[in-house]
Amino acid sequence: MFWKNCLNKGTSCICVLGLMAGTLSAQQAPPDALARILDRLDALERQNQALISEVQALREELEKSKPAVSSENQNLEDRVDVAEQRIKEHAQTKVESSQRFPLTLNGMLLFDAFLNAGQQTYGGPYGYAQQDSASAGATLGQSILGLDFRGPLLPGGGQVHGSLSMDFYSRAGGYDIFRLRQGTVSFDWKRRSITFGQDKSLIAPLQPTSFARVGIPPLDGAGNLWLWRPQVRYEERIPLPANTQASLQIGILQTDESYLTPILPAYALPIQPSRPAFQARVAVAHQWGDQSRFAASLGFHSSSTHVLGESIDSRVVSADFVVKPLPQLELSGTVFRGENFSNIGGGSPGVTVTDDDTVIPVRGAGGWLQIALPVTPRLTFDLYAGRQLNNARDLLPYEIARTLTYASNVLYRISPNVVLGLEASQSRLDYLQEHQVLSNRYDATVAYLF
Numbered sequence: 102m103f104w105k106n107c108l109n110k111g112t113s114c115i116c117v118l119g120l121m122a123g124t125l126s127a128q129q130a131p132p133d134a135l136a137r138i139l140d141r142l143d144a145l146e147r148q149n150q151a152l153i154s155e156v157q158a159l160r161e162e163l164e165k166s167k168p169a170v171s172s173e174n175q176n177l178e179d180r181v182d183v184a185e186q187r188i189k190e191h192a193q194t195k196v197e198s199s200q201r202f203p204l205t206l207n208g209m210l211l212f213d214a215f216l217n218a219g220q221q222t223y224g225g226p227y228g229y230a231q232q233d234s235a236s237a238g239a240t241l242g243q244s245i246l247g248l249d250f251r252g253p254l255l256p257g258g259g260q261v262h263g264s265l266s267m268d269f270y271s272r273a274g275g276y277d278i279f280r281l282r283q284g285t286v287s288f289d290w291k292r293r294s295i296t297f298g299q300d301k302s303l304i305a306p307l308q309p310t311s312f313a314r315v316g317i318p319p320l321d322g323a324g325n326l327w328l329w330r331p332q333v334r335y336e337e338r339i340p341l342p343a344n345t346q347a348s349l350q351i352g353i354l355q356t357d358e359s360y361l362t363p364i365l366p367a368y369a370l371p372i373q374p375s376r377p378a379f380q381a382r383v384a385v386a387h388q389w390g391d392q393s394r395f396a397a398s399l400g401f402h403s404s405s406t407h408v409l410g411e412s413i414d415s416r417v418v419s420a421d422f423v424v425k426p427l428p429q430l431e432l433s434g435t436v437f438r439g440e441n442f443s444n445i446g447g448g449s450p451g452v453t454v455t456d457d458d459t460v461i462p463v464r465g466a467g468g469w470l471q472i473a474l475p476v477t478p479r480l481t482f483d484l485y486a487g488r489q490l491n492n493a494r495d496l497l498p499y500e501i502a503r504t505l506t507y508a509s510n511v512l513y514r515i516s517p518n519v520v521l522g523l524e525a526s527q528s529r530l531d532y533l534q535e536h537q538v539l540s541n542r543y544d545a546t547v548a549y550l551f
Contacts (some may be wrong), residue, residue, distance in 0.1 A: 213546050214544070217236045247266040257290055265283075294336045298331070302402070303400065307423070319526075323467070323488055326445050328445055335350065345388075347383070350382040353377055356404050378403065378404030398422075402442070406452060422434060448504050463495040465492055466489070480511070481512045484507075488504065490502070518550040519549055522547075524542075525541070525544075
């Protein structure tokens, strides 16, 4: 309408000026006055042409914008349809607690076919029973069933998180039953966390990668302090410049004194079955990128064992690390040294009881190292080995002086959640004043992660 009014006004002006020109002509106006009138008429004509061009350009832009607007509307409708479909699917598959907080079901269905060759006579916690001949079999008992949940928000911007994992590795009357592995409830803020539950020892949180040794983690009694024990932890995180973070953890852990010595079992000794322990760990981690990182820590453990009316110290210092300098190479491991550490997952004996009832804490050292070679995103080769060496001066004849285990495996992911694996391992036990015992194990595994 604006442009039409402008055109109409321009036409009216032309008409008026025409009449004026006619009148002036009739009055025989001077030639210079007529020239000025003609110049004004030419200027008005040029302005009218410019206005007409602008109107045509606006019409063309309006016509071009109509398909784009229609396409955007169609894309918006498609996104709304997809969102509605996902909401319907979530309503059908969601898992929710009685308190209306979301739960996530996770775990692993693990089929393990194995062959044992040689003599099995291990002294670690929950270790292998005496076995003098080769055996073979298959099991689903190492399968894991777990739950993760996110709880309510906490004052100060925190949130409650929790997890629980179980397996079928415990046995009662020859039947597989549920066994609690790990479970935690954690109150998390940006800079700190408080955790209650059952987990690995704070001073040795890492372990090698293996789908063949899950019910009893790999390197049991040979460098891996793996026992899952009740504990309370506090963690303070300290961000540092250049993608670096430090953390300080302290905790109170309940030890397991049931595996102090195989010569005189716990039920034959006046011993307290569990004791409180203090643990601390200082860690630092640095990230170079998505494929490169470094992390290292130092840990300390202190507790006491009450046996035969005496209080025997348990002291351990440890260090663990993870180094990934290249996408195709990762190194990880743990080392420790101390005395009387079978109560947190070390190999026996933790203490030695002499004929005159003198209790001696067994000193020793141990650790493990793993080299992981992820050749492709689907194919990975792992090599790992662990050892525990007990001080011979603290031992009685026929007690374990050294354990050594080394293994290799290949893992292939046929899909993101299905892993095929082959593993071979050998364990060696050296008894004081006795022969060495060798045992070999071969495993083929199929793991379905969910």
